[in-house]
Amino acid sequence: MTYKTVILGTGPAGLTAAIYLARANMEPLVIEGPEPGGQLTLTTEVENYPGFADGIMGPQLMDDMKKQAERFGAEFKRGWVEEVDTSDRPFKLKINGMEDIETRSLLISTGASAKMLGIPGEKENIGKGVSTCATCDGFFFRDKKLVVVGGGDSAMEEANFLTKFAREVQIVHRRNELRASKIMQDRAKANEKITWALNKTPVEMQSDGLKISGLKVEDKETGEEEVIETDGVFVAIGHNPNTEFVKGKLDMDEKGYLLVEPGTTNTNVDGIFACGDVQDAKYRQAVTAAGTGCMAAMDAERFLEGEAVIDWSQTLS
Known part of the structure; x- marks a missing residue:
């Protein structure tokens, strides 16, 4: 089966993208990965995400976002992507070392993992x-x-x-x-x-x-x-972006963060978009990740519809 779009990762970026794409009838498939919900599932109370005056538990926020995406028709699959063939569209993904999936567009929101000390009690x-x-x-x-x-x-x-x-x-x-x-x-x-x-x-x-x-x-x-x-x-010893599976296939900086065209979520491969901490080494906040998830969904929808992103600066000049 060839999907219109596949989303890798279920943090704030991936789930926001899933909500937008599902509402646009793009029928996204979301690959949850080994740690569904991302880093917020390791957080207790979240007080800086807009809309929750009394705060909300991190796992609850992620679960609510997933249910919202499911309500609009997003499909979820547990597993991890071992390999991505970016040489031609539709892109081919190898899931769990066994299953092959094809997709016309791909959103990468696999996040970045904080480096840990690896000592007892941590x-x-x-x-x-x-x-x-x-x-x-x-x-x-x-x-x-x-x-x-x-x-x-x-x-x-x-x-x-x-x-x-x-x-x-x-x-x-x-x-x-x-x-x-x-x-x-x-x-x-x-x-x-x-x-x-x-x-x-x-x-x-x-x-x-x-x-x-x-x-x-x-x-x-x-x-x-x-x-x-x-x-x-x-x-505070740094982060590792989870991009090893696309190393050598997509442009990234020296630390492994995916590079995107300024003002968009476009990678160097047409039809592949990056959002959230996987392309953000600076802010790394849930709300900024969600914002880029929205951007990636809109970029992907326009790509699938064959529409160029409007350059409003040229329109208004």
Whole structure:
């Protein structure tokens, strides 16, 4: 069977695209992947998504968006895409290593996965004091003592942001020297709420059974271990876009984020569109992902209808 359009991924971008395309009678097939719902399913309460005055649980938001897409006729299939043949249309997708699917257009919204430390106590405490997004979760830590792990620009940015809420933020980095740009280092060092624990390697996250209580670190020079008491640990060591399956087939930057034509979601292959965190290394928010999902759906619909995207600047000039 050849589908009009297939969507890869079910985060805010993919589900928004599914809603728009289903309402346009494009009968989208959505491949859910190994982690349906994306990173928001790892989040407890979401308070910065418009329309929910009292907040909403991340998994509930994703489930509601899926049901909305299903109501308009979107079809969902569990599985993962191992290979995409972009050489000709319809595009051919190999699902779960067994099934082949053809589609006239393809929307990639496979997101980006936060890099984790891989230490004991980390995975089981995500949402219980362990976070990878200060903008998402910082509000919940008013007047708390927090730890940010990392030494790059994102870590400095996360630490500075968290000082709006926390009483103290300690940056833990495994080296004596930071990787962050000088301007970002200077901003962090000038912030009176930020303290430093350099040359320290995190080895374990400790919990009281309900939430994070401390981060055990090892001094790289002496080998001595100590526990830094904290109410929350923010891991800020980067993200990996989930684009390995199209490497060498679609244009991407040095980090693996898909490149799109400015002002659109068009990739370098006609009929393939990218939305959400898979093409956004800067904002990485649910609401911005949803916005690009809407854009991708509209771009795909126009493509399928054989219509060029209107250049309004030329029309109005």
